[in-house]
Ligand SMILES: [Zn+2]
């Protein structure tokens with residue numbers, strides 16, 4: 001029997017509910033997780049991608065689970081229980097691209 005080494009928190013994607021072990025990459029936010037599948041899903045849902053409009057006060061707004069900012073409905077989308085804005089999607093895509101590059105053997 002392996003010795004208990006501490007509390008293991010089960011990390012699950014807030015979009016699809018997959019466990020960390022079931023996906024290639026898991027992006028961690030504050031109290032929210034999203035796997036690479038759901039990032040791709042968000043990217044599809046936010047096409048065409050609308051850049052954030054500075055100074056436009058959100059009226060019919062949703063709150064992004066990652067940056068906790070209020071966004072217009074056309075500047076954010078939801079997968080499962082996770083709402084992601086275009087800003088955070090861009091950050092996540094950057095993280096995934098970097099992770100993919102790092103996992104590739106240097107040639
Ligand atoms: Zn997912």
Ligand SMILES: [Zn+2]
Nearest residue numbers: 064067085088
């Ligand atoms: Zn956001």
